[in-house]
Amino acid sequence: MTERYVMSIDQGTTSTRCILFDHRGRLVSVTQREHKQHFPRPGWVEHDPMEIWRNLERIAPEALAQAGIGPGEVAAVGIANQRETTVLWDRRTGLPVTPAVVWQDTRTGDLVDELARRPDAHVVKDRCGLPLATYFAAPTVRWLLDHTPRLRERAERGEVLFGTMESWLIWNLTGGPDGGVHVTDVTNASRTLLMDLRALSWDPVLLDFFGVPRAMLPEIRPSSETYGTARRVLPGVRIAAALGDQQAALFGQTCFHRGEAKCTYGTGAFLLLNTGTEPVASTHGLLTTVGYQIGDQPAVYALEGSIAITGALVQWFRDRLGIISSAPEIETLARTVDDNGGCYIVPAFSGLFAPHWRSEARGVIVGLTSYITKGHLARAVLEATGWQTREVVDAMNADAGLTLTTLKVDGGMTSDNLLMQFIADVLDVPVVRPMVAETVSLGAAYAAGLAVGYWPDLEVLRGNWHRAGQWLPAMDPQRRESEYGNWRRAVERTLDWIKPPAG
């Protein structure tokens, strides 16, 4: 029998990647292509959906060529994608009717404020589990319908389709204007503000609240299920999974049981906790979201805590202060001292995110004395990521009514041993790094392979997961508590910094 593989497409914010995995979840080939970021006005961030589609048309065959195989040896393809980014396109021509509006885009700020003042604004959080905010898709769709001539009529007639990136790519792969399948998965739909989180269907109340026509929306499907067969780029290959990128990482880390959590450390960090088949409403500033749904099984939910500034603080230290010349050197510098010397940095660069949500807060460096060296500052930079993780984990434990026992980590910052040890120390649980760093792509591949029987069940996937490294807590409990106390006092000092404009 010829060896067969599963392909994942990771359509991210800055690039699109194709990876082939083998039966044991090992990486066989990787191709990647970046796309342009467009900033037409302050606060606007756009992508060209055609550029992204053309990139996929190029890199998918390249990934096959690298492995020396044809589409016939690909058992299935799964897609993970940048979440919330919105594409509107013409059903007949297959062309986008506006540029894709990226999740970072803040053009809907005023619209969101206006919607939030409506007396019925509470329906949003009640029904979809998310707060009203600019980066979700529904306000963006509404904004585009309001600001593009004749778009609303065309959308109501079903001539213009909406989708996040996975919908756009699946529609194109399955034929585009010539019979393309218009679907999304539950994880992506859960980030639109339009889906009923329990029923997993478009919610008429929310559609009405945002003024989004039903006719333009894709069909909501499980994350792991065959949606259709590719007719272009990968002819004959089944398209069998779609997940938002952070949910894909949860899946790739095989966090299949309630209480299992992963944290991806990049520029920012995203911690997702599997809460089982019931959505858990957060009272501690976390988001309730769908983790994944396999075929006709019940959906698995997750709590999500996002930290805005983790790796970005190291980059600031490198690029703005020029104290180090590469990001990994932060560890070298931090190791020149034994502790933080009493210094704490709270990187509330654009306010505090989860679990505080204080937009008027700004960053502080506290505890400065003449004793402090750049080594202490480097420690404080790394420790900020550790303490922010601790705050989110505390919020999760409180919301979910359980206690985290292990944290699975991935992302670029996991190469920093000092940081990983510190996270284990402040959480007082083991921190574990898996052998396949590409957890987002792996998650999409796993979900696709599962749908077509390439892998029989979740247990086999768990068997593919291997520990590449582990850090065990070693901090004295008293010291942990006193340091955490100091951190919290530092956080207090960030609050109420930006004053509302006078008058």
Added chain:
Amino acid sequence: MPGPVQSIERAAAILRLLAQGSGRLGLSEIANSLGLARGTAHGILRTLQLVGFVEQDDATGKYQLGAALLHLGTSYLDVNELRSRAINWADALAARSGEAVRIGTHLQGKVLVVHHVFRPDDSLQTLDVGVLLPMHATAIGKVLLAYDANAAAAAQDSELEQFSRRTIRTPKELARALSGVREVGWAADVDEIAMGEAGVAAPIRGYGGLVVGAMGISGSADRICDAAGRPRGELVSYVRDAARAVSRDLGAARW
């Protein structure tokens, strides 16, 4: 005897020029001062920039001496940087070989373990990062000695600690082993650090072929070696491929 290499002479002249006066010069100023075509000067500056001897100011485009020149005596690649650049390849090597992977650099006559990937069998293992290993009794150490004449000389002069009856005993034996490593481009240890333990390692190279570390697998000799007690060929090629891949990422052209 071959004559002087013109581009190296010119590079030296550029460095001397930048070391004078304000220390910041534009491309035209450098080209004019040395009577070089702009394209020629630019090519040399680009190369000097690549190796860190020259830096270019983002805002003004002017060139100045690079930080690497000031630290010529110290290791030019930060060990945490090395780990960060090698981590994906090290994971892939562990997955392919089924063995634990270590990356080491030379520190005061020992191997400093800068990265460690567990053997992918989920047994209980602890991270060895920061641990010091003997140079003459490990594959990683032999690779580091083979490409560092000073360290090799120091090792020859010091007492070679015996860990098992197979550990290298004499300076002569060590010299022979190291020349063998240079010949084949990889090293092994079999029953040398402890009976029943084996390892295979290959050099990680940076710009110009400079060896900045060594990467290898280690584990039970039963798994790593064939019936004749030699490291299995496919494991050796996995190790060499992974070390080469890291080297390419670090800018080594030929390896």
